[in-house]
Amino acid sequence: MKNFPNYYEILDVSPDATVEEIKRAYRRLARRYHPDLNPGDKQAEETFKDLVEAYDVLCDPEQRARHDELINPKSAKGRRTKVAAGKTRRSAAKTGQNGRGFDRSTEESFWKKTQRPESRTSPQTSRRIPREEGNAYRPGTRKTAYKVEAEKTTSEKERPRDVEARLKLPLEKAYRGGKERIRLEDGRSLEIDMPSGMIDGQQMRLRGQGIAGGDLYLTITIAPHCFFKLKEKDVFCRVPVTPSEATLGSAIQVPTLDGWVEMAIPAGVKSGQRLRLASKGYPVEGERGDQLVEIQIVVPPQPSEEEKELYQQLKAVQSFNPRDSLLKSQ
Numbered sequence: 001m002k003n004f005p006n007y008y009e010i011l012d013v014s015p016d017a018t019v020e021e022i023k024r025a026y027r028r029l030a031r032r033y034h035p036d037l038n039p040g041d042k043q044a045e046e047t048f049k050d051l052v053e054a055y056d057v058l059c060d061p062e063q064r065a066r067h068d069e070l071i072n073p074k075s076a077k078g079r080r081t082k083v084a085a086g087k088t089r090r091s092a093a094k095t096g097q098n099g100r101g102f103d104r105s106t107e108e109s110f111w112k113k114t115q116r117p118e119s120r121t122s123p124q125t126s127r128r129i130p131r132e133e134g135n136a137y138r139p140g141t142r143k144t145a146y147k148v149e150a151e152k153t154t155s156e157k158e159r160p161r162d163v164e165a166r167l168k169l170p171l172e173k174a175y176r177g178g179k180e181r182i183r184l185e186d187g188r189s190l191e192i193d194m195p196s197g198m199i200d201g202q203q204m205r206l207r208g209q210g211i212a213g214g215d216l217y218l219t220i221t222i223a224p225h226c227f228f229k230l231k232e233k234d235v236f237c238r239v240p241v242t243p244s245e246a247t248l249g250s251a252i253q254v255p256t257l258d259g260w261v262e263m264a265i266p267a268g269v270k271s272g273q274r275l276r277l278a279s280k281g282y283p284v285e286g287e288r289g290d291q292l293v294e295i296q297i298v299v300p301p302q303p304s305e306e307e308k309e310l311y312q313q314l315k316a317v318q319s320f321n322p323r324d325s326l327l328k329s330q
Contacts, residue, residue, distance in 0.1 A: 233289030
């Protein structure tokens, strides 16, 4: 039994650790090496199997006692057993006990009885982990492995539970979809493939991503955007234009969810007037809305001397008075 694994080292706990400390260490390491979070990583999968095995043994008092005696026969318990064996040497010779105070035939039958089953269930999840044929299932290069697995009662196994979480997405991300990483309250990190056209308040169901095989219900929230505003399936925005563009008309570049597009500004457009970009809105239930562009006429905050001169010339010749209607009403 020289190659028997030390389960305390696998879980990174001391030999006098309590059951609660062992459970905490297992949960911490299991989250790091779980196969679902390390797809295709054989080393992580083997490490996770070691963690499960160590957890099962050290959480069962009887199996833990046998494990401690085998990994350290010179421990305090081993020494007490040896003294007791010396006092009862005569009866030991009759029962076939060895000098360590542990019946070798009992030891061999114990390991035969606790060989690794073909598959088993992790104490943290309901995932069944298949045994790879010929795999020693031990860290390092040892080719011989022995398994001590405690029988768990139904009350000890964690039942599957559904969990809820919220994910806030930028508007562009909700529109385009794609991969998004989310960290759950229990410490797990999941990468989710988001569909395109997510709407505020939409809920996704992720099967098997809850607690112990339950489901995860993810509610989507769309963060406010600095330029676009959603009104059902229409997208609203404000675009500034210069007085000359508004007076003479022009073709300007306008941002949309699909990128920049060219929009024609008609001559004489008014500030506050809305123009429509068809089918540039947000997709809802298979139908896409429009983008409504509100025109804002703005003046240059610091015109150059040449611009000031041109505005003076325009002022001298222009006949339009925007306050005529106010004068006529008096």
